[in-house]
Structures are given as structure tokens and as C-alpha cells.
Amino acid sequence: MPKLILFAAFFKKEFILFRRYLVNSLGGMLTIYIVFLLLFGGYRGFASMAGAVGGSGIENLVVGYVLWFFMLTTYQDVFHTILLEARQGTLEQLYMSVHGFGWVMGAKAAAGFVVNLIFVVVLLIAAMLTSGVTLRLDVLSLFPVLLGTLLGVLGVGFAIGGVTLILKRIESYTQMVQFLLIGLIAVPAERFVVFRLLPGSYGAVLIREIMVNGKNLLELGVGNVLVMYLIGFAHLFLGYAFYKVCERKAMIQGTLGHY
Amino acid sequence: MVRVEALEKAYPGRKGEPPVKAVNNISFSVGEGSLVGLLGPNGAGKTTTVKMLCGLVKPDSGRIFINGKELTKRRIPALAEVSAVLEGNRNVYWRLTARENLEFFAALKGLNPAALRSEIDYYLEFFQLVEKSDVEARKLSRGMQQKLAIAAALIANSKVVLLDEPTLGLDVQASYEIRQLLKKIVEEQGRTVILTTHDMNVVQDTCERVIIINQGKIVADDSVHNLLDLFRMKVYKIVIQGELNAEQRQALGAMEEVVIEEESPQRTVISVRLEGSQILYDVIGILGSYNSVLESIDQEQNNFERVFLEILKGGVESA
Ligand SMILES: Nc1ncnc2c1ncn2[C@@H]1O[C@H](COP(=O)(O)OP(=O)(O)O)[C@@H](O)[C@H]1O
Ligand SMILES: [Mg+2]
Numbered sequence: 047m048p049k050l051i052l053f054a055a056f057f058k059k060e061f062i063l064f065r066r067y068l069v070n071s072l073g074g075m076l077t078i079y080i081v082f083l084l085l086f087g088g089y090r091g092f093a094s095m096a097g098a099v100g101g102s103g104i105e106n107l108v109v110g111y112v113l114w115f116f117m118l119t120t121y122q123d124v125f126h127t128i129l130l131e132a133r134q135g136t137l138e139q140l141y142m143s144v145h146g147f148g149w150v151m152g153a154k155a156a157a158g159f160v161v162n163l164i165f166v167v168v169l170l171i172a173a174m175l176t177s178g179v180t181l182r183l184d185v186l187s188l189f190p191v192l193l194g195t196l197l198g199v200l201g202v203g204f205a206i207g208g209v210t211l212i213l214k215r216i217e218s219y220t221q222m223v224q225f226l227l228i229g230l231i232a233v234p235a236e237r238f239v240v241f242r243l244l245p246g247s248y249g250a251v252l253i254r255e256i257m258v259n260g261k262n263l264l265e266l267g268v269g270n271v272l273v274m275y276l277i278g279f280a281h282l283f284l285g286y287a288f289y290k291v292c293e294r295k296a297m298i299q300g301t302l303g304h305y
Numbered sequence: 306m307v308r309v310e311a312l313e314k315a316y317p318g319r320k321g322e323p324p325v326k327a328v329n330n331i332s333f334s335v336g337e338g339s340l341v342g343l344l345g346p347n348g349a350g351k352t353t354t355v356k357m358l359c360g361l362v363k364p365d366s367g368r369i370f371i372n373g374k375e376l377t378k379r380r381i382p383a384l385a386e387v388s389a390v391l392e393g394n395r396n397v398y399w400r401l402t403a404r405e406n407l408e409f410f411a412a413l414k415g416l417n418p419a420a421l422r423s424e425i426d427y428y429l430e431f432f433q434l435v436e437k438s439d440v441e442a443r444k445l446s447r448g449m450q451q452k453l454a455i456a457a458a459l460i461a462n463s464k465v466v467l468l469d470e471p472t473l474g475l476d477v478q479a480s481y482e483i484r485q486l487l488k489k490i491v492e493e494q495g496r497t498v499i500l501t502t503h504d505m506n507v508v509q510d511t512c513e514r515v516i517i518i519n520q521g522k523i524v525a526d527d528s529v530h531n532l533l534d535l536f537r538m539k540v541y542k543i544v545i546q547g548e549l550n551a552e553q554r555q556a557l558g559a560m561e562e563v564v565i566e567e568e569s570p571q572r573t574v575i576s577v578r579l580e581g582s583q584i585l586y587d588v589i590g591i592l593g594s595y596n597s598v599l600e601s602i603d604q605e606q607n608n609f610e611r612v613f614l615e616i617l618k619g620g621v622e623s624a
């Protein structure tokens with residue numbers, strides 16, 4: 047119950063900031079919307095040029111983009127919070143929460159996810175209506191896999207956040223992580239099974255299975271989905287454990303928070 | 306309410322440098338419903354102490370108890386009992402309004418903001434923020450931002466509130482208001498407030514008790530009242546031309562009642578706390594023996610600045 051209140055508080059905060067900085071927020075939404083339209087229009091153009099008809103390519107593109115978008119925002123919800131709030135001098139207050147910092151970040155990421163999910167769904171529908179393209183999406187299968195995929199990304203956010211706590215100058219390098227996330231999606235984990243151990247990569251494989259081969263959750267195999275979740279939790283655990291080590295070091299150095 | 310036992314903290318030195326001893330064997334305890342000042346010059350270890358008390362800096366050794374809960378053993382239960390406003394930090398969210406900040410901070414401390422409407426209204430009223438309750442924190446004046454940060458620390462109802470340099474950088478008016486409000490909060494709610502400052506006036510205005518720290522050590526822990534007794538003593542201020550020589554400086558430095566307040570090639574200002582008149586003759590003797598030219602001797606009120614300097618020198622015995 048108290049954790050729910052914490053989640054609600056973050057959700058409310060996200061929502062308030064969205065409304066208060068509406069121009070910024072709409073700008074962000076417009077970007078996503080335009081990307082959707084480009085994906086739709088671009089694919090149609092490409093398909094007609096090649097004389098191809100139909101196919102699931104467009105769905106793949108859209109789902110790939112949405113997956114990357116959520117991986118990026120989830121990662122940023124953790125990592126940016128640690129980085130920016132440390133700079134602004136509010137991180138300490140999060141640390142003094144009775145919920146513990148791990149739960150605070152979890153609530154924040156969950157609230158961010160829900161808010162983003164609402165936007166993506168709205169924008170996707172808007173893009174479909176304007177372009178006249180309809181997607182065949184098995185949302186019931188995609189959603190649980192998406193959630194599992196994001197667990198690992200949460201771990202990545204904690205790990206990179208931890209590094210910035212003790213090495214303040216690393217900041218500029220962390221920009222690269224957003225491209226690394228694309229790499230995690232793109233690695234050929236279908237063929238090379240070891241790649242499935244990377245954060246988010248196995249989830250990406252399962253999502254492609256759903257999209258390309260039209261499998262649903264049951265056809266994917268409950269065992270496989272469980273393994274994917276297990277890997278996700280392992281990454282979350284490892285990332286968080288690493289973060290705790292960094293946090294301890296920062297508390298000894300006195301560098302938790304602003305510097 | 307707060308008990309600190311033999312707290313030690315040395316920050317690891319930056320590359321190749323030795324560790325910085327910030328807090329050196331500090332022990333004190335503070336009872337419920339008191340307002341205690343932690344006074345000391347810059348770099349004395351005040352912020353480090355505060356950050357250890359709210360679990361943000363890990364002590365090397367020693368124990369901290371907040372309302373009976375040992376912070377140094379289990380952080381989270383103790384964190385329910387303590388809130389803090391830190392020095393030089395925003396402490397609140399600049400893009401949220403005053404009211405939204407208070408709601409958010411209540412949730413962080415495990416309370417349901419929806420059930421706290423009347424408390425939130427109370428604090429907005431108390432800190433004279435009612436008219437600004439729907440204004441973003443970034444648009445408030447410095448003084449109001451600080452009031453809001455203090456209100457956010459109070460909203461969780463934690464027993465102990467730590468305020469690190471709460472009036473630093475504020476204008477006279479805002480600083481005065483905050484001091485008055487803090488006194489009122491402690492009187493009305495029986496909270497335990499520990500504030501740090503390097504400004505003697507803040508302590509004099511607000512605190513019942515003062516713990517003076519310097520170079521990581523407690524050099525005095527007494528009621529402000531007792532310290533103020535030192536003020537009632539007569540002080541003579543002696544101004545001479547030019548500098549002291551080494552012998553003079555050594556002889557005067559050994560006298561507990563003497564503080565060298567200012568020294569430059571042009572002139573030197575010495576102040577002497579007077580218990581009997583003998584000491585004044587001794588000082589004049591030391592100055593005269595090397596033909597220092599006296600410019601003036603004036604009787605003055607003792608001030609906190611001087612008492613403070615004298616304590617740092619080790620001249621005042623404290624309980
Ligand atoms: N994170 C840190 N790393 C290294 N030294 C520090 C750190 N924080 C403070 N210090 C040093 O510790 C001493 C005490 O600092 P601080 O507790 O901030 O004092 P105050 O708040 O009384 O001014 C100072 O010498 C300061 O330079
Ligand atoms: Mg300080």
C-alpha cells in the first residue's frame with residue numbers, strides 16, 4: 047500500500063510536469079508521431095517501389111522502434127534521475143525516503159513506463175488513423191514480453207547510474223548508451239544463443255518471433271518466456287547490486303549528491 | 306532523541322593526498338523538543354556531521370541513534386525519524402508548486418498525501434506560503450524556497466529535523482523570519498531541531514544550546530545562556546601601530562584572556578577579557594617592553610565573535 051502511494055506520487059508528478067510544460071511535452075509527442083508516420087509512409091513507398099505487396103515488415107519496424115523507445119526511456123528514468131537529481135540537489139531527499147532508494151527508483155520507472163505507454167498507444171492509433179495503415183499487433187503477447195525485456199534495461203540504468211555516482215566525469219560518455227541499446231536489440235541472438243544473455247536481447251528475439259512468425263505467448267513456450275524473465279531479473283539484480291557497491295563507495299567518499 | 310557516540314569520519318584523500326579528517330570523535334545527545342545549534346567555522350565538519358546523521362555519509366566508526374533507532378545499523382527505520390534540509394542544495398523540486406512539493410515529500414516519507422490536506426494547509430499557512438501555494442518553487446524568492454524546503458522536511462512528522470546552514474545566503478528579513486518560525490515550531494510541536502551555522506548571531510537568536518565544533522572536534526557544548534555570560538564581562542580593545550614581534554605574539558598567545566583580532570603591518574588590534582585589572586597591566590607591559598606605539602585603548606561590549614575566537618583558542622572551559 048505505501049509502495050502504491052509512492053507510485054501514485056511519481057505518476058502524479060510526471061503528469062503535472064507533462065501538463066505544465068505542455069509545449070515541450072507536445073514536441074516530444076510530435077517527434078514520436080512523425081517517426082511513426084515516416085515508418086508507415088516510408089515503408090509503403092519502399093514496398094510499392096519494389097512492387098511488393100503486404101507483408102509484416104511495417105509492423106516489425108514499428109515494434110522495433112517502440113521497443114527501443116521504451117528501453118531508452120526506462121534506462122533514462124533510472125540513470126537520468128541519479129545524474130540530474132544529484133546535480134540539482136534533490137537526490138539526497140530520495141535517499142532519505144523510508145521506502146529505500148531501490149523502491150523509489152522502481153516506482154519512478156514504473157510511473158514513467160505507464161505514462162509513456164499511454165502516449166505510445168495514443169500516438170500509434172493517431173498515426174494509423176492519419177496514414178490509413180492498420181497494424182496487426184498481438185498486444186496480449188507483446189506486452190508481457192516487453193515488460194520482461196525492460197527488467198534488464200532497469201539493471202543497465204542502475205549500473206551506469208552507479209558509475210556516475212563515483213566517477214563524475216564519465217557523464218559525457220554515457221550518451222553512447224542509447225546507441226548501445228539499439229545494439230542490444232539488433233544482435234543476432236536467434237543464431238548465437240550467448241547473445242540472449244545480454245540485457246534485453248532475448249526479449250527482442252521473442253518479440254521478433256511474435257511479429258515475424260506470428261506466434262502468440264503460448265506458442266513461444268511458457269518456458270522460454272520464463273527464461274527471458276529470469277535473465278531480466280538477473281540483470282536487474284546484478285545492475286542493482288553493482289549500484290549498491292558504488293553507492294557505498296559514494297557514501298564513504300561523501301560524493302552522494304551534489305558535487 | 307538524538308544520540309551520537311564517538312563519531313569519526315575521514316574522507317579518502319584525492320589522488321596521492323592524505324585523508325581529510327572531517328569529524329574527530331564527536332559525541333553528544335539532544336533531547337526531545339530542543340533547538341540545538343552546531344556552530345563552527347567553514348570546514349569544521351558541520352555538514353559532514355549532518356550528513357552522517359541522515360544516513361548520506363558513512364561514518365568510519367561510532368554510533369548514531371535517532372529516537373532509539375540505530376541509524377548506523379539499520380538505515381531505513383531510523384530514516385522514518387529524521388528529515389533534513391541540506392546546505393547549498395535545492396532540496397525541493399523547482400518545477401513543482403509549493404503544495405505539490407509538500408505532497409510529494411509526504412509520499413517519499415511513507416505517508417499518504419491525500420490524508421494530509423490539513424497538515425499541508427497548516428504548513429503553507431505557517432510558512433506564509435498560502436498565496437504562493439500554486440506557484441512553482443523555482444519562481445519563489447530564495448527565502449520562500451528555503452521556507453518551503455523546511456516545510457517539506459516537517460511534513461513527514463519526523464521527530465528530528467536537521468537544517469544545514471538554513472539562513473545562509475538569505476536577506477536579513479527572510480533570515481529573521483526563518484529564525485522566528487523555527488523557534489515557534491520547536492515550542493509548539495516539540496520537534497527536535499539541530500541546525501548548523503557559522504554565524505554566531507543565528508545561534509544567539511534561536512538556540513537554547515550550542516555545540517561548537519572546530520576541526521572536527523567539539524570544543525564547547527553549553528547553554529547559549531552560559532556562553533552569553535561571557536559577554537557581560539568587560540573587554541578592552543587595544544590598538545597599536547605596526548605588527549607584533551615574535552616574543553610579543555608568543556607571550557600574548559599564551560594568555561587565555563587575550564585575542565589578537567587583527568594584525569597588519571599598519572596596525573594590530575588586541576582584545577583582552579578582564580576579570581581583574583592585572584591582566585591588562587600585563588598586556589600593556591608586554592606591548593611596552595618592545596616600544597610598540599599605543600594608538601588607543603577602549604572598553605567594549607564582549608561580542609559573540611570574540612567569545613567564539615576565544616573558545617577556539619581553548620581559553621574557555623565548558624561543561
Ligand atoms: N566529499 C568530500 N571529500 C573530501 N573532503 C571533504 C568532502 N566533504 C568535505 N570535505 C572536507 O572535510 C572538512 C569538513 O567539511 P564540512 O563537513 O563540509 O565542514 P563545514 O560544513 O563545517 O563547513 C573540510 O576540510 C572539507 O574540505
Ligand atoms: Mg557546511
